[in-house]
Amino acid sequence: MIVATEGRAKLHYEEHDEVFFNPRGRLARSMGVLAARAFSKMTLNDRLVIADAFTGIGARVVRYLLEDDDRISVVHANDSSMPALEFAIRNVRLNGVAEKVKFHCLEARRFFWRSVQANLFYDIIDIDVFGTPMQFIPFAVNALKHKGAIYVTSTDTAPLCGINRRAAFRNYGAVAENFEFCHETGARIVIAAVVKAVAQQAYIARPLFTLFDGYAFRIFVAVQKGRRGFPVDKFGFVVRCPSSGRVMVFKQKHAGRFSLDCKSDLQIAGPLWIGELHDAEFLNQMLDELNEDWFSERDRSKLKKTIKLMEAEVGMPPFFHDISALSDRLNINTPRKADLINELRRRGFKAGMTHFSGLGIKTDADFDTLADIAVSVVKGGR
Numbered sequence: 001m002i003v004a005t006e007g008r009a010k011l012h013y014e015e016h017d018e019v020f021f022n023p024r025g026r027l028a029r030s031m032g033v034l035a036a037r038a039f040s041k042m043t044l045n046d047r048l049v050i051a052d053a054f055t056g057i058g059a060r061v062v063r064y065l066l067e068d069d070d071r072i073s074v075v076h077a078n079d080s081s082m083p084a085l086e087f088a089i090r091n092v093r094l095n096g097v098a099e100k101v102k103f104h105c106l107e108a109r110r111f112f113w114r115s116v117q118a119n120l121f122y123d124i125i126d127i128d129v130f131g132t133p134m135q136f137i138p139f140a141v142n143a144l145k146h147k148g149a150i151y152v153t154s155t156d157t158a159p160l161c162g163i164n165r166r167a168a169f170r171n172y173g174a175v176a177e178n179f180e181f182c183h184e185t186g187a188r189i190v191i192a193a194v195v196k197a198v199a200q201q202a203y204i205a206r207p208l209f210t211l212f213d214g215y216a217f218r219i220f221v222a223v224q225k226g227r228r229g230f231p232v233d234k235f236g237f238v239v240r241c242p243s244s245g246r247v248m249v250f251k252q253k254h255a256g257r258f259s260l261d262c263k264s265d266l267q268i269a270g271p272l273w274i275g276e277l278h279d280a281e282f283l284n285q286m287l288d289e290l291n292e293d294w295f296s297e298r299d300r301s302k303l304k305k306t307i308k309l310m311e312a313e314v315g316m317p318p319f320f321h322d323i324s325a326l327s328d329r330l331n332i333n334t335p336r337k338a339d340l341i342n343e344l345r346r347r348g349f350k351a352g353m354t355h356f357s358g359l360g361i362k363t364d365a366d367f368d369t370l371a372d373i374a375v376s377v378v379k380g381g382r
């Protein structure tokens, strides 16, 4: 028996083909718990009904109930694997939260459909499956309340980074590219696919936060009934000229009508989401909730650092620059990230870090200006 602790939760599990627990999912679980608190505040609803549709050993259920208990009415925990669900049942009891949990052992689409048939609709649906979540989105949307949220995971990071473009195209209907900033374009491809899949069910979705935790993309989207306001202008393409390093962003309505002076073949990713990755107010609400006593010190400091980086991404272009690749291209030493950001800001540009990469910076300066400033920072020893 393996015993793990995560925040206040104690979790028991065993190595088994069908029993899955990944300690690296901790940040994603913490963000989910915090987002549920913020969502409850945002919607003035402290009787949340949550579906953890791929519960595994029940880590999320336990954490929702230990850390959000005051805002949750019930969590429905589902998994198609009975061995996994048996651990979930055990963990829920072990942590003393069984009173508010209902268990189901169904294929997820059947679980969502059964919920609809039983007139049971959720405020938040957690979809944490291996690979692509796309086949579950239409079913999940129909099991949501009028104003709900879906917390989507995609572990397809390699296909979405252009390693298996065929799989990315099949699962998300988009072309992926192996840019240095592919984790951002990959996350944006998932958002675009989710927003479209939701719209096909006559709902409108918008991301409240987007996380790449080094392992998977995690996107928390608010979903509301309606056809109006489909954000067509927030879909586009990111195009790079490999020979010059310049990157351009085009709205989908300009597809086929853009030109880029480039001596080599262009690299293109999209259609992808070129709108905001995060809702600034929602991030703020999440930070507010962090002041509450519910979180362990370890989770609190990691969450704060991550959300601060996300805040810095709001209002920035939909890609970042890798300073190591930039300095290789310019044949200079790698500038210190803080120096480069300060110099960009001093010259009137927006600039900041990104949670996608420790080597990444975001700026509204164009590539040639950034390159000049990087050279001056390195040569001038700023």
Ligand SMILES: C[S@@+](CC[C@H](N)C(=O)[O-])C[C@H]1O[C@@H](n2cnc3c(N)ncnc32)[C@H](O)[C@@H]1O
Pocket: 018, 019, 020, 021, 022, 025, 029, 053, 054, 055, 056, 057, 058, 059, 060, 078, 079, 080, 081, 084, 106, 107, 108, 109, 128, 129, 130
């Ligand atoms: C990534 S694990 C879930 C991890 C869990 N959410 C956590 O944070 O620890 C995915 C789970 O989904 C279950 N699963 C896979 N496909 C499923 C399906 N189509 N319907 C329901 N459950 C499924 C697996 O048995 C597995 O336990």
